[in-house]
Amino acid sequence: MAKKEIVVALAGNPNSGKTTVFNNLTGARQHVGNWPGVTVEKKEGICSFQEYNLRVVDLPGVYSLTAYSPDEVVARNFIIDEKPDVVVDIVDASNLERNLYLAVQIMEMEVPLIIALNMMDEVESRKYKINAKTLSQEIGTSVVQMVANRNQGTDALLDEIVRVAKKKIEAGGVRIEYGREVENEISKLEEAISKSPLASRYSPKWLAVKLLEGDEEVIKKFQEVINV
Amino acid sequence: MSSADALKVREESLARLKSIYRDEAETVIADARYGFISGLLKDVLKKPSLERVSLSDKIDNVVINRWLGIPLFLALMYGVFQFVFTLSAPFMDWIDQFFGWIGGYAAGVSPEWFGSLLTDGIVGGLGSVLIFIPPIFLLFIAIAILEDCGYMARAAFVMDRLMHKIGLHGRSFIPMILGFGCNIPAIMACRTIENPRDRLTTILVNPFMSCGARLPIFVLLAGAFFTANQGLVVFSMYVIGIIAAIIMALIFRKSILKGPSGHFVMELPPYRMPTVMGVLVHMWERGQLFLKKAGTLIFTAVIVIWFLSSMPWGTDYASAGSWIGQIGRVIAPVFSPAGFGQWQAGVSIIFGFLAKEVVVGTMGTIFAVEEGLLGGVISSQLGWTPLVAFSFMVFCLLYMPCVAALGAIRGETKSWKWTGFAAVYTTVIAWIVATLIFQIGSLFI
Amino acid sequence: MVQETIPLTMASPGKLFSVTAIIAGWRLQRRLADMGLTTGIQVSVMNGQHAGPILLDVRGSRLGLGYGMAQKILVKEVNDG
Numbered sequence: 117m118a119k120k121e122i123v124v125a126l127a128g129n130p131n132s133g134k135t136t137v138f139n140n141l142t143g144a145r146q147h148v149g150n151w152p153g154v155t156v157e158k159k160e161g162i163c164s165f166q167e168y169n170l171r172v173v174d175l176p177g178v179y180s181l182t183a184y185s186p187d188e189v190v191a192r193n194f195i196i197d198e199k200p201d202v203v204v205d206i207v208d209a210s211n212l213e214r215n216l217y218l219a220v221q222i223m224e225m226e227v228p229l230i231i232a233l234n235m236m237d238e239v240e241s242r243k244y245k246i247n248a249k250t251l252s253q254e255i256g257t258s259v260v261q262m263v264a265n266r267n268q269g270t271d272a273l274l275d276e277i278v279r280v281a282k283k284k285i286e287a288g289g290v291r292i293e294y295g296r297e298v299e300n301e302i303s304k305l306e307e308a309i310s311k312s313p314l315a316s317r318y319s320p321k322w323l324a325v326k327l328l329e330g331d332e333e334v335i336k337k338f339q340e341v342i343n344v
Numbered sequence: 345m346s347s348a349d350a351l352k353v354r355e356e357s358l359a360r361l362k363s364i365y366r367d368e369a370e371t372v373i374a375d376a377r378y379g380f381i382s383g384l385l386k387d388v389l390k391k392p393s394l395e396r397v398s399l400s401d402k403i404d405n406v407v408i409n410r411w412l413g414i415p416l417f418l419a420l421m422y423g424v425f426q427f428v429f430t431l432s433a434p435f436m437d438w439i440d441q442f443f444g445w446i447g448g449y450a451a452g453v454s455p456e457w458f459g460s461l462l463t464d465g466i467v468g469g470l471g472s473v474l475i476f477i478p479p480i481f482l483l484f485i486a487i488a489i490l491e492d493c494g495y496m497a498r499a500a501f502v503m504d505r506l507m508h509k510i511g512l513h514g515r516s517f518i519p520m521i522l523g524f525g526c527n528i529p530a531i532m533a534c535r536t537i538e539n540p541r542d543r544l545t546t547i548l549v550n551p552f553m554s555c556g557a558r559l560p561i562f563v564l565l566a567g568a569f570f571t572a573n574q575g576l577v578v579f580s581m582y583v584i585g586i587i588a589a590i591i592m593a594l595i596f597r598k599s600i601l602k603g604p605s606g607h608f609v610m611e612l613p614p615y616r617m618p619t620v621m622g623v624l625v626h627m628w629e630r631g632q633l634f635l636k637k638a639g640t641l642i643f644t645a646v647i648v649i650w651f652l653s654s655m656p657w658g659t660d661y662a663s664a665g666s667w668i669g670q671i672g673r674v675i676a677p678v679f680s681p682a683g684f685g686q687w688q689a690g691v692s693i694i695f696g697f698l699a700k701e702v703v704v705g706t707m708g709t710i711f712a713v714e715e716g717l718l719g720g721v722i723s724s725q726l727g728w729t730p731l732v733a734f735s736f737m738v739f740c741l742l743y744m745p746c747v748a749a750l751g752a753i754r755g756e757t758k759s760w761k762w763t764g765f766a767a768v769y770t771t772v773i774a775w776i777v778a779t780l781i782f783q784i785g786s787l788f789i
Numbered sequence: 790m791v792q793e794t795i796p797l798t799m800a801s802p803g804k805l806f807s808v809t810a811i812i813a814g815w816r817l818q819r820r821l822a823d824m825g826l827t828t829g830i831q832v833s834v835m836n837g838q839h840a841g842p843i844l845l846d847v848r849g850s851r852l853g854l855g856y857g858m859a860q861k862i863l864v865k866e867v868n869d870g
Contacts, residue, residue, distance in 0.1 A: 131494070131613035139621050148629060156535075180823035184816070185538065210614065212389055213848040214825040216381045238614060242398060245390040254384050265619055294376040297364050301357035305350065312347040327354045328361070329370040330815070341347040368815065374822045375829070401835065404851075410839055501853040504842040513855055514842065607817060608842060608855030611824060 119169040122281045125194060127222060128206030129215050130177035133234040136264040137206050137273070138174040146174075156190045165274045168281075173200065179214075181221045183333035192333075195225055196318055201281045202228050203288075204273065209233035209246060209261075219255070223289025226319050228280050229257045230288070232273055237263045257288035294325075301328060313341055400614040404498065408612075413502035420495075424486045432478035439478070443471035457654065464661060464712035465650035470643060470705065480556035481631045483525045488626035492618035496521070497610055504608050510590055511597030513608040516546040520589065522630075523553030524582070527745060529630040530555075531752040539606025545596045547756055548766055551745040552589040554582050556634065557700035561740045564704055568719025569733040577734070581741050588742060588773070637699050637748050645698045649691075649709045661712060668710065682739060682775065683732040683782035688725075693739070699746045731789050735782040743774035797843060797854070797862040802834045806864035813861050824852055831867060 128134040138146070142161025151158045159174035175194055176187035183189050195203060205222055207215040212233075222229055231251075233239075239246060252259040258276050262269030280288075293299065305324035309315055314323060314337060326334040361369040406412055443466075450462035490496050496518055504514030515537050522530035530550050537543040554562075562581050566574040597605075652668035659665045664673065664687060672687025675694060679685045688710055696703035704718070711721045722728060728736075744767045745753065754763040800806050808828050811818055825848040826832070835844040835851065843859040845852045854862075 131611065133616075135625075136619060136622055139619075139625055143621075146625075182819060182823065184820060184823065186535075208613075211848075211850045213378075213381055213385060214850045216384070217377060217823070217825070220377045220380065235616075242395070243392045247388050251384070251388040254387060265617065292377060292380050294373055297361060298369065298372055298376070301361060301369075305353050305357060308350040308353045312350055314347065323350075325373065327350065328357060329373055330358075330368070335351070338347045338351055342351075370815075370819065371822070371827070374819075375827060378825075378827060378830075400851075404835070404844070408836055408844060410837060410841060497853070501842055501844070504853070504855055505840070508855070508857075514853070605857075607813075607858040608853065609820060609824065609858060610853045612844065612851040612853050614851075 119164070119167055121169050121171055122202065122277065123198070123200040124170050124172045124277055125175055125198075125200040125203045126172060126206060127175045127191060127195070127203055127218065128177060129179055129208060129211075129218060132177070132206045132208040132215060133262075133264045134174065134177055134206040137204075137232065137234065137262065137270070138172060140264055140267050140270045141170070141172050141274075146172075151190045154186045154190060156186050158190075163274070166278060168278060170274075170277065178218065180218060181225075182329065183331050189333055192225075195222070195227055196322075199227070202230060202277050204230045204232050204277065206232045206234050206264075208235050208238075210235050210238040210242060210244065212246070219257075219289075220292060223255075223257070224292070224322055224325060226289075226322065228284075228288050230260060230273070230276050230280060231255065231257050232260045232262050232269070234262045234264050234269075236261050236269075237266070254290070256290040298328070312338070314338065398614065400494075403615055404612070407495075407498050408501055413498075414506075417499055417502055420490075424483070424490075427486060428479050428482045432482050435478035436475050439471075439475045443467050443475070446471075460654065460661065460712075461647075461650055464653070465646055465709055467708075470646050471708070476556060476560050476701065477635075479559065480525060480634055481627060483556060484627040484630045485623060487522060487525055487630075488623040489618050492616070492622050492626060494613050494615045497612045500610060501612060508605075510593045511605060512542055512545060512593060513605060514610060515606075515608060516542060519546055519550055520553050523550045523555060525556055526630060526634050527551055527553065527555045527749045528633050528752045531749065531756055534756060537606065539604075541597070541601045541603050542606045544757065544762065545593050545601050547753055548596060548762070548769075549589040549592045551749060551766065551770055552585045552592065552742065554585040554741055555700065555749075557746065558741060560701050560704040562737055564707075564719050565722070565733045565737050568723055569728070569730040577737075581737055584738060585741055588777075592773075633748070637746075641698045641748065642702055642705060645695055645702045646705050646709055649695055649702075649706050653710055678775075679739075681783065682735050682778040683786075684726075684728070684736045684739075686726050689736060693743070696740065697744060697747060699748065700740065703740055729789070731782060731785045735778045735785070738781055739774045739778035741774070742770060742777060744768075744771045792865045792868060794863050794865050797832075797834070797845070797859040797864050798856060799838070800834050800864055800866075802837055805831050805833050805867040807831050807867050808862060809865050810863040811861060812863065817858075825850060826852065826862070832864065 126134055126138055138159065138161065141163045146159060146161030149158045156176055161172045163170040163172055173194065175191040178188045178191050181188055181192045203222060205219045207219060219231055233246065233248065248259045248261055258280065260269060260273045260276050262273060302321065302324045305327060306320045309320045309323050323334060358369055361372065365372050407416060447463050447467040450459050453459040453462060500514035500517045503517040507513050507516055519530045519533040522533050527550055530553065531547050534543050534546050537546055562578045566577040570577045649668060653661055653666050655667045663669055668691055669687055672691035675690035676685045676687045679690055688707065692703045692706040695706045707722060708718055711718060711725065713721050750763055750767055753766050754760065757763065794809050808830055810828060811821060830848065833846045835846055840856055842856060843854045845854060
C-alpha cells in the first residue's frame with residue numbers, strides 16, 4: 117500500500133538547532149540542492165513514520181520573515197506558495213523572547229504550526245521554568261519539547277506532525293493585536309485588498325500587515341498585478 | 345483597479361499612522377509583536393531571581409577578551425593543523441600503499457598501453473592527488489566542529505577590528521577560514537555578507553587562501569627541495585597567501601570597490617556540544633564538492649594528459665616530442681623569467697586550471713612515477729634549484745582559481761566580468777610575484 | 790537625577806541601559822529589530838570598553854556589534870532609585 121505524503125517545513129532562527137532536528141528526522145536520506153533562481157541552499161529529506169512518508173524541507177535559518185534577504189524571501193515563499201501540510205518552528209527555548217518573534221510572524225501567515233521548544237537541557241541548566249501548557253493555550257498552537265542534541269523529543273514531534281496533518285488544522289496561532297489605530301488601518305487596507313486578485317492567493321490580512329510594514333516583495337506583487 | 349487602490353490606501357494609512365505615532369508603521373508593528381511576546385512570557389517563563397553567569401558567558405570572557413582573543417585563535421588554528429596532519433598521516437600511508445600495489449600489479453599487464461594508463465596515468469596522476477583526501481576531510485571536520493560548537497562566531501567577532509583595518513568586517517573572516525579547506529564552499533559562504541562591495545572583495549581575495557588542493561604541490565616540492573625545513577616552507581605558503589589577500593583587499597577597498605563598509609551585526613549563540621552526526625553531515629556537505637571534483641575533473645584531466653603524453657604513437661612517453669610536450673614548449677617561454685620555463689612546468693600549470701591538484705597529477709603522469717619519487721625526479725630531470733621550486737610554489741599558490749572555484753564565483757557574483765577579472769588578476773599577480781622572487785632571489789643565492 | 794544619553798560605545802559593562810534611539814537607515818533598523826534590538830528595551834554590555842566590537846545582552850541573546858554600528862545606538866543608564 118502506498119504511503120501517504122506529508123510535507124513538513126522546518127523553520128527557525130539560525131543556531132536554534134534546526135539542522136540537528138532535520139538530521140534526526142531524515143538521517144542519511146537528505147540531499148542539498150538550490151532553490152530555483154537564487155543562490156540559497158535547499159535541503160530536503162525523507163522520513164518514514166507510521167503509514168506516512170514525510171517530505172521534510174529545511175528552510176534557511178532566519179530571524180524574521182520580512183523581505184530583507186534572499187534567505188527570508190525563500191523561507192517565506194515556501195510557506196505561502198507551496199503551502200506545506202505542517203510548519204514546525206524550532207525555537208531555542210533558552211532564548212524564548214527573541215525566538216518567538218519569528219513564530220509570531222509565521223502565525224500571521226495562518227498556516228498549521230507546531231512550536232518545538234528545543235535546547236530544553238539549557239533551560240534546565242539555567243534553572244528557567246517554562247510552562248509549555250500555558251504557552252500552547254495562550255499562543256494557540258501545539259508545543260513540543262525537545263533536546264535535539266540528544267535526539268530527545270523527536271518521536272513526540274513526529275506524533276504531533278501527523279496529528280496536525282491528519283486533522284488538517286487550518287491555522288495555528290492566535291491573532292496579534294497591533295493597537296487600535298493600526299488595526300483600523302489594517303481593516304481599511306483589507307477592504308481594498310479583498311477586491312484584488314491577490315486576495316485569492318494570500319490572506320488579505322497578512323497582505324495588509326505586510327503593506328504597512330513596507331515589505332518590498334509584497335509591494336512588488338501588487339505592482340505586478342497593476343502592470344498586467 | 346483594486347490593486348492600485350490598495351497601494352493608494354497604503355500611502356494614506358502610513359501617513360496617518362506616522363502622524364499618530366511619530367514613528368514608521370513598521371516599527372509600531374514590530375513593537376506590538378514584541379509586546380505580545382513579553383506579555384505572553386510573563387505567564388509562561390520564570391527565570392531565577394539571581395541568574396548565574398552562564399558557562400557560555402564565562403568562556404566568552406576569555407575567548408573574546410581584547411588581549412587573549414587573537415592569540416587564542418591562533419593557538420586553536422595551530423591545534424587544528426596539528427590535528428589534521430597527525431591524524432591523516434596513517435591514512436595517507438595506506439592510500440600510498442594501495443596505489444603502489446596497483447602500480448606493481450599493473451607493471452605486468454597487457455596490452456601495454458593499458459598498463460601504461462594504469463601506472464603512468466592512474467597511479468602517477470590520480471594517486472598523487474587522492475592521497476590528500478584524508479587531510480582535506482579532516483580539516484572540514486575540524487571546521488565543522490568549530491562552527492557547530494559556536495566558536496566560529498567568536499572568531500569573526502574577535503577579528504572584526506582587524507578586518508576593519510582592511511576595509512572589511514568580521515563576517516568576511518569566516519569565508520577566509522573556510523578557504524583553507526576548499527575555496528568553493530568558502531566563496532558560497534560569502535552570501536551572508538550583505539554589503540555588495542564587502543561581499544565582492546571577500547570573494548575576489550578568497551582564492552589566495554591556500555585551499556587543500558594546493559597542498560599536494562607544496563608538500564611535494566617542499567619535501568624534495570627543502571627537506572630539512574619542509575614544514576616551515578609549507579607554512580610560509582599559507583602566510584604568503586594571507587598577506588596577498590590582505591593587500592589585495594586593501595587595494596580593492598581603496599580603488600575599484602571603494603565605498604562605505606557594511607555593519608557588523610552577528611549573534612553569538614551559546615556554546616553547544618556538537619553532535620557526531622551534525623559534524624559528519626556538515627563535513628560531507630563541503631567534502632563532497634571536493635570528491636566530485638576529483639571524480640570528474642581530475643580523473644578526466646589525468647586521462648587526457650596521459651593520452652597527450654602518449655601521442656603521437658611511437659614517441660617516448662611524455663617526451664618533448666609528444667603532443668603534451670609540443671603544447672608545453674609553446675607556453676614555456678612565458679615562465680622563464682620566473683625560473684621554470686620548462687615545458688613540463690608550463691603544461692602542469694595549464695592543466696592546473698582544471699583543479700590545482702592536477703598540477704601534481706600532471707607532473708606525476710608525465711614523469712610516470714608515484715608521488716613518493718616524484719620530487720626527486722623533478723629535481724634531477726628539470727634541474728630545478730630550491731629557489732625555482734619556491735618560485736613555482738608561489739605561482740601555483742596565487743594564480744587563477746580552478747575552474748570549479750571560478751564557477752562558484754560566477755554563481756555568487758552572477759557576472760562574467762568579475763569572474764574573468766578574478767581569473768586574470770590572480771594570474772598576473774602570480775606571475776609578477778614569482779618572477780620577482782626568482783629574479784631578486786637569483787641575485788643573492 | 791537626569792541620565793545623559795550616550796552612544797553604546799561609552800556604556801560601562803555590566804550596567805543596565807535603555808535604548809533611546811538608533812541612528813540608522815530603515816534597512817539597518819529593521820535588521821536590528823529582527824534580532825531583538827528595538828528602542829525602549831534594556832540592554833547591557835558584556836565585554837570591556839575599548840575601540841572594538843561590542844557584545845550586547847539583548848533580550849537574553851548575545852549580539853555582537855561592530856564599533857561603528859554601536860556608535861549609532863544611543864542609550865541612557867537605567868537607575869533603580
